[in-house]
Amino acid sequence: MTTKPRVLISDALSPAAVQIFKDRGVEVDFQPDLGKDKDRLAAIIGEYDGLAIRSATKVTPKILEKAARLKVIGRAGIGVDNVDIPAATARGVIVMNTPFGNSITTAEHAIAMMFALARQIPAADASTQAGKWEKNRFMGVEITGKTLGIIGCGNIGAIVAERAIGLRMRVVAFDPFLSPERALDLGVEKVELDELLARADIITLHTPLTEKTKNILSAENLAKAKAGVRIVNCARGGLVDEQALRAALDSGHVAGAAFDVFVTEPATENVLFGHPNVVCTPHLGAATSEAQENVALQVAEQMSDYLLKGAITNAVNFPSITAEEAPRLKPYIALAEKLGSFAGQLTETGIGRVRITYEGEVAGMKTKALTSAAIAGILRPMLADVNVVSAPSIAKERGVIVEEMIRDAGGDYDSLVTVAVETERGERGVSGTVFADGRPRIVDIKGLKVEAEFAPSMIYVSNEDKPGFVGRFATTLGDAGVNIATFALGRDQPGGSAIALVEVDGPLPADVLARVQTIPGVKQAKPLAF
Ligand SMILES: NC(=O)C1=CN([C@@H]2O[C@H](COP(=O)(O)OP(=O)(O)OC[C@H]3O[C@@H](n4cnc5c(N)ncnc54)[C@H](O)[C@@H]3O)[C@@H](O)[C@H]2O)C=CC1
Numbered sequence: 001m002t003t004k005p006r007v008l009i010s011d012a013l014s015p016a017a018v019q020i021f022k023d024r025g026v027e028v029d030f031q032p033d034l035g036k037d038k039d040r041l042a043a044i045i046g047e048y049d050g051l052a053i054r055s056a057t058k059v060t061p062k063i064l065e066k067a068a069r070l071k072v073i074g075r076a077g078i079g080v081d082n083v084d085i086p087a088a089t090a091r092g093v094i095v096m097n098t099p100f101g102n103s104i105t106t107a108e109h110a111i112a113m114m115f116a117l118a119r120q121i122p123a124a125d126a127s128t129q130a131g132k133w134e135k136n137r138f139m140g141v142e143i144t145g146k147t148l149g150i151i152g153c154g155n156i157g158a159i160v161a162e163r164a165i166g167l168r169m170r171v172v173a174f175d176p177f178l179s180p181e182r183a184l185d186l187g188v189e190k191v192e193l194d195e196l197l198a199r200a201d202i203i204t205l206h207t208p209l210t211e212k213t214k215n216i217l218s219a220e221n222l223a224k225a226k227a228g229v230r231i232v233n234c235a236r237g238g239l240v241d242e243q244a245l246r247a248a249l250d251s252g253h254v255a256g257a258a259f260d261v262f263v264t265e266p267a268t269e270n271v272l273f274g275h276p277n278v279v280c281t282p283h284l285g286a287a288t289s290e291a292q293e294n295v296a297l298q299v300a301e302q303m304s305d306y307l308l309k310g311a312i313t314n315a316v317n318f319p320s321i322t323a324e325e326a327p328r329l330k331p332y333i334a335l336a337e338k339l340g341s342f343a344g345q346l347t348e349t350g351i352g353r354v355r356i357t358y359e360g361e362v363a364g365m366k367t368k369a370l371t372s373a374a375i376a377g378i379l380r381p382m383l384a385d386v387n388v389v390s391a392p393s394i395a396k397e398r399g400v401i402v403e404e405m406i407r408d409a410g411g412d413y414d415s416l417v418t419v420a421v422e423t424e425r426g427e428r429g430v431s432g433t434v435f436a437d438g439r440p441r442i443v444d445i446k447g448l449k450v451e452a453e454f455a456p457s458m459i460y461v462s463n464e465d466k467p468g469f470v471g472r473f474a475t476t477l478g479d480a481g482v483n484i485a486t487f488a489l490g491r492d493q494p495g496g497s498a499i500a501l502v503e504v505d506g507p508l509p510a511d512v513l514a515r516v517q518t519i520p521g522v523k524q525a526k527p528l529a530f
């Protein structure tokens with residue numbers, strides 16, 4: 001007799017999920033408050049094959065250590081920042097999300113927050129119900145004709161844009177990954193951040209929280225914003241510097257702020273609380289019955305499909321491939337994703353085209369999965385939780401042309417994968433292979449031969465091939481106490497163009513990078529993380 005897989009639901013998912021699991025033949029244990037009790041979760045997680053969550057459950061390495069049977073974590077929602085993805089991946093646990101199920105609802109919340117700010121509805125409500133009838137206190141502003149600045153024009157940002165245009169607003173958007181064609185389709189004007197800050201009457205944020213977006217509205221950027229600007233954040237706490245925002249509200253430079261998300265959640269106290277022009281909700285962006293039913297049904301279907309049939313959908317850490325194909329493909333998937341990540345981390349402008357070339361043995365493998373992995377790697381530095389399944393359609397939606405080429409083995413390697421990214425600044429290609437030890441290696445960057453493994457902390461430098469660079473570079477790092485682990489060099493010809501790919505122990509501090517950038521002959525220096 002085969003035993004049924006067991007799933008634990010540890011957050012307040014819609015009960016619709018319970019029914020789906022039961023109907024599909026999965027045993028389900030619904031404990032909606034368990035996620036808040038990490039000790040109890042750790043005590044029982046070992047009994048389950050699947051864990052279905054929203055945002056209250058934090059899936060930490062400690063929880064994963066106890067999860068001996070766990071095969072899949074299903075997030076009924078978009079952000080998977082409450083799951084330690086590398087730790088889950090390292091334990092072979094698939095992490096799935098539902099990337100679109102709550103987008104409309106969250107966009108609607110942002111629009112609702114914008115109106116709440118413009119007409120001071122929460123304060124007017126409290127005053128009216130207190131019997132004050134303060135008609136002259138609550139003078140609002142009209143939305144029509146105002147400029148909305150959208151930071152992050154992905155799924156939710158695009159829906160907000162469509163709604164705002166329907167409200168007769170002008171919409172400008174800052175999103176390095178928004179293609180001009182997509183912007184045109186949406187009817188939004190693609191601008192740089194400084195221009196958005198200078199022009200927007202209302203700013204709404206819809207990016208994930210990443211190293212690049214953290215404090216994207218810093219004190220400095222808030223100061224650049226138009227006097228009287230209003231700010232809406234229904235994406236993630238930490239996109240706006242809360243202390244700086246409070247100061248800008250106190251000075252009157254920012255006229256109002258509506259926040260659904262906070263640096264620390266649950267936010268039982270916060271520097272923004274108590275300001276008369278601040279409206280807050282407790283992370284309610286996705287909280288409608290429609291969205292909750294969508295994401296609960298979808299996550300239960302996806303998890304059941306995986307547990308019962310091995311099918312993988314919307315996984316953020318693995319492509320959709322069968323169990324038989326997995327062992328052979330795995331190192332090449334890692335290679336393609338890392339080559340893509342290399343190209344993505346070096347790309348600073350919109351991508352027009354991605355060309356992936358497979359030469360030799362790898363050309364006979366399931367290259368679609370490899371291409372998806374490469375695109376996910378390219379997009380991941382910019383997009384919220386892009387996965388290998390959704391990456392190609394996201395690229396298509398954004399007007400990125402993806403080309404796949406297959407060739408016989410021609411060079412020094414049995415298998416060679418090349419990822420080339422074309423932007424308005426030109427094309428950049430990076431090639432790699434998998435050696436007999438199963439570890440992926442970079443073997444060529446922009447036509448320059450180099451041989452290096454991918455490492456958690458690296459520096460990529462392109463420079464003029466002049467004497468003295470290596471010495472100055474090593475001294476700069478050494479003086480700053482940064483230890484060099486490996487050092488790979490390549491060049492086209494003596495005295496020509498050169499590159500260095502250097503592995504360091506730990507992340508490179510920004511001031512050290514700045515010093516590297518000033519070494520004579522250095523054209524570009526970038527930190528990379530794999
Ligand atoms: N308040 C809530 O309850 C909810 C919040 N969210 C959050 O909303 C955010 C957006 O979700 P989606 O639109 O589905 O994600 P998405 O991945 O479709 O869009 C994110 C956009 O941000 C852009 N972006 C990334 N880095 C950027 C940067 N440095 N500057 C400007 N733009 C940048 C990307 O190019 C992308 O277009 C996520 O953080 C998600 O977790 C999502 C659902 C509910």
Ligand SMILES: O=C(O)CCC(=O)C(=O)O
Pocket residue numbers: 054055076077078079080102283284285286287
């Ligand atoms: O589940 C929730 O209420 C939070 C939704 C959210 O933040 C997300 O989907 O990223």
